[in-house]
Amino acid sequence: xxxxxxxxxxxxxxxxxxxxxxxxxxxxxxxxxxxxxxxxxxxxxxxxxxxxxxxxxxxxxxxxxxxxxxxxxxxxxxxxxxxxxxxxxxxxxxxxxxxxxxxxxxxxxxxxxxxxxxxxxxxxxxxxxxxxxxxxxxxxxxxxxxxxxxxxxxxxxxxxxxxxxxxxxxxxxxxxxxxxxxxxxxxxxxxxxxxxxxxxxxxxxxxxxxxxxxxxxxxxxxxxxxxxxxxxxxx
Amino acid sequence: xxxxxxxxxxxxxxxxxxxxxxxxxxxxxxxxxxxxxxxxxxxxxxxxxxxxxxxxxxxxxxxxxxxxxxxxxxxxxxxxxxxxxxxxxxxxxxxxxxx
Numbered sequence: 057x058x059x060x061x062x063x064x065x066x067x068x069x070x071x072x073x074x075x076x077x078x079x080x081x082x083x084x085x086x087x088x089x090x091x092x093x094x095x096x097x098x099x100x101x102x103x104x105x106x107x108x109x110x111x112x113x114x115x116x117x118x119x120x121x122x123x124x125x126x127x128x129x130x131x132x133x134x135x136x137x138x139x140x141x142x143x144x145x146x147x148x149x150x151x152x153x154x155x156x157x158x159x160x161x162x163x164x165x166x167x168x169x170x171x172x173x174x175x176x177x178x179x180x181x182x183x184x185x186x187x188x189x190x191x192x193x194x195x196x197x198x199x200x201x202x203x204x205x206x207x208x209x210x211x212x213x214x215x216x217x218x219x220x221x222x223x224x225x226x227x228x229x230x231x232x233x234x235x236x237x238x239x240x241x242x243x244x245x246x247x248x249x250x251x252x253x254x255x256x257x258x259x260x261x262x263x264x265x266x267x268x269x270x271x272x273x274x275x276x277x278x279x280x281x282x283x284x285x286x287x288x289x290x291x
Numbered sequence: 292x293x294x295x296x297x298x299x300x301x302x303x304x305x306x307x308x309x310x311x312x313x314x315x316x317x318x319x320x321x322x323x324x325x326x327x328x329x330x331x332x333x334x335x336x337x338x339x340x341x342x343x344x345x346x347x348x349x350x351x352x353x354x355x356x357x358x359x360x361x362x363x364x365x366x367x368x369x370x371x372x373x374x375x376x377x378x379x380x381x382x383x384x385x386x387x388x389x390x
Binding site for chain 2: 071073074078095099102103106107109112113116119120123124125126129130133134137138139140141142143144145146147148149151153157160161163164165167169172173174176213214215217218219220221222224225226227228229230231232233234235236241244245248249251252253256257264267268271272275276277279280281283284285286
């Protein structure tokens, strides 16, 4: 481990503190749905540790609760988590091309929506940054899930709701600054949000995970054709 | 269905999706379309995940709008990540008590 690695590890770990708190609150509700589906606290916490993906876990819990099939589990995870493929591609080009396989895989742990969001602020990306973020965030996710199963009303509902706003506030704090600097980025953000709303409203059969994939591919492609960027401009 | 088998399967699928692009895309990308695409993609992804989901993450639309508005205004006023998150949570909490 290089000196820059430990620096980035600590930075990622510290930066993810708000994610830890947000995860505690959000995963609490995941724990409640796990309990309703008949999972034990250990099973739910294990699922959270090994997956760290809210929408994917909620879908899997519903399938388990309704006595679905393994095939349904596989298909639901692919559909909902396909967005990680795009996020992984973003990570991959921001990592130095000389990074070893092991170090690249380390970055993969940081592919949760929130740690990805934080990592978007790092260019070039050191794989220890997202890994440090995951080290902070994952315990929040696991503990919250565990508590959600065993405790009925530990946290008042209005505190949970307020904390879950925090995760979205984080996304906003990351997407608005470039939109403030460049008009095309502002248009990109507004078009993305509007399209997301329209798809949510008029094609509700498309899951939130697939909506992210479909709109990311379409809108990023259109902008790439209209406003191509050179490599220098991205760094 | 065995719950543990389910957990292993979903974890394998999810991490395969996470790791695949990191292992496959190892060369420097020079294609201008791809460079541009990956430049825009994170902002589209985060925007789509934020809206309209933020409106429905609390029990009341008013509360959510207060949190949403607070986050936008504070970010535009150049507040940092942590203050934006903290004040938005507090604003949403207060809104819940008031409305």
